[in-house]
Amino acid sequence: MIERPESTVASIAQRNLEGYVGFANLPNQVYRKSVKRGFEFTLMVVGESGLGKSTLINSLFLTDLYSKDYPGPSLRIKKTVQVEQSKVLVKEGGVQLTLTIVDTPGFGDAVDNSNCWQPVINFIDSKCEDFLNAESRVNRRLMPDNRVHCCLYFIAPSGHGLKPLDIEFMKRLHDKVNVIPLIAKADTLTPEECQLFKKQIMKEIQEHKIKIYEFPDTEDDEDSKLIRKIKERMPLAVVGSNVVIEVNGKKVRGRQYPWGVAEVENGEHCDFTVLRNMLIRTHMQDLKDVTNNVHYENYRSKKLAAVTCNGGVDTSKTKNQMTRSPLAQMEEERREHVMKMKKMETEMEQVFEMKVKEKKQKLKDSEAELERRHEQMKKNLEAQYKELEEKRRHYEEERSNWEAQQRILEQQKLDASKTMEKNKKKGKIF
């Protein structure tokens, strides 16, 4: 089931109006503006050739979209699957609609149909891509919405079940576009066969977990009854025709057989009316909304995640990243990086400081050592000087003593010799 977004209502004060204000006219204002703008819708039809796709389109829109001048997909013989779009402008009741029909001639017609869904997927993605780029421009203008809003998938009325190609296609496209499966050429099935066929198809769809388009829940009881009725008839079995035949005096559109007329707009004959009402009259806007809010957002977030998270390998991180814009993500990364760098810087600073301190310390030590030695040497020298001084004094003292002694001796000798001289003179007299 395609998840529908839940709207959150913030807790705000409730107030009751005590008189006429006038904003009940808002819906009218919206109505006016939307009519002025005009509407656009892109419908894709996919199925093997010959299943009545072109006829159904013509019947749905009561117009000759496909005619002799503009042949339908099955009449354009292609070797490979093509994706072609035709744009038409239709007006009704003052409302202008730009309708784009996308068909896929060649789908499922080859012998080997592997990957025949790829061109379709590529087309849908390219439309989303265009919208994404237009939305992300700096100078934005009113963007036309060319995204595929609905894909009608035609199932061949085999009566047995889905073919492998059907399953493969729907599985691949159910999360890219709203898929509505239809049983084509339903006038080849009796009502009972049709019932069984439908049951079988729905069973297979559930088995393979294919998410086909779901109708939104409404609060209105009437509407929800209608919706339940539609749901019971899924997938819708359709018959298309624009040929008007007279039946019981009434002019109806139908297919004339020898055994009767299969009326297109008769609810007992086929589900065409249901399809038309659902597709055009009641749920066209919802198809566009689901495309915008679900399928497109899926595409966008995948695309942007690829750009920023580089594939988003680490799931715990990516969850956080998803809530930011890619730019905010880059900002965050930048901040982280700056922090990392700061840390690195402080670490390197620290190491550097330490080394410098070490070296300085060493230098200081050497200097201190030098000082010490210098001091020591000085002391040494001083000691030596002192010693020398002592010695000298000692020596000087000794010398002066001795010299003094010598002088005394000299004096004595002199005196002695003088007396001897005297005595000698005296002695001679004897």
Place this chain on the structure above:
Amino acid sequence: MAATDVDIFSNEEKRNLSLGGHVGFDSLPDQLVSKSVTQGFCFNILCVGETGIGKSTLMNTLFNTMFENEEASHYQNGVCMRPRTYDLQESNVHLKLTIVDTVGFGDQINKEESYKPIVDYIDTQFENYLQEELKIKRSLFNYHDGRIHICLYFISPTGHSLKSLDLVTMKKLDSKVNIIPIIAKADTISKSELHKFKIKIMSELVSNGVQIYQFPTDDDAVTEINSSMNAHLPFAVVGSIEEVKVGNKMVRARQYPWGVVQVENESHCDFVKLREMLIRVNMEDLREQTHTRHYELYRRCKLEEMGFTDTDPDCQPFSLQETYEAKRKEFMGDLQKKEEEMRQMFVNKVKETEAELKEKERELHNKFEQLKHMHQEEKRKVEEKRRDLEEEMNAFNRRKVAAETLALAQPLKKDKDKKN
């Protein structure tokens, strides 16, 4: 980024086709309307005006309900924004109304910075929306849109002209929000004075290049009424929540000794016109203008600031992915460069300090050498002195010895002499 293996044959010429019957897509506008009704609407009003000019009263009158409002004092330090959100319902339409009040506007002595909090608030709302729009996983459809759709600027009923604060503020706001100027407390101005006042105000706005909101005249259904209303701007309003009996009805009015001013009487004031224009006719247009004009302008400026352009140098349009990738590359390169720079700076620092330290080491070494030299010198001197001393001592000893030997020899001579 077109699909590579698909031939897209697009009939870009739109064929006009006529329908052969009633298809039914004329219900599309109804489908759209019912969706919006279920979703609910949201509208944000900003009221700018001096304290006591009647903003809260007017809001109460306009929406026929009592919103909570404490009377603001005149002594606020600055202008502060006070948003309040209310849930209203009229018939089947839900409206989430946010009223933002500017508390303290016009009260300060220096009003130069008065407009700033207002502009900041408006920008913040745009920024929040932009951020939500740029998120990878976003939910725009249930995002509570806080962008201001309309700014009601309350003009004091002086009767002369606009105040300079009014002009300055409106000039700052006109490119960011739809402005509707209104003359408050219009029951103090007489009809003739009012006429002159309105003309004066409009001419002042035009001559100062202030762009106020023009009611749109491009939609046939409302051209007439809108263009006639454009001529009545600015609306002179009176607000009142009290009811007075007039005739046999209770009407909202202000009772004076000299008469009763009826709020909803078009000859008394323009209240009804304001209500018509603001709510009944142009609410949706105001929302649209805010989104497609003011918000887009903000967004464009912001993105250009961040360095985004729409075309690369070869004038080829960028795809979003390429833009982001380019940004990312640039950003990574930037980071790398910064890292390199830091490393380089570090290496240089290391080199410098190393050189310094080496220099110091060398100096020390030189000093050491010097000292060594000095010591050696001193040592030598000491040695010399010592030698000198030794020599002297030796000489002295020799003398001593000589003298002693002489002395020894002499007494022998004396004895000899004695013998003789």
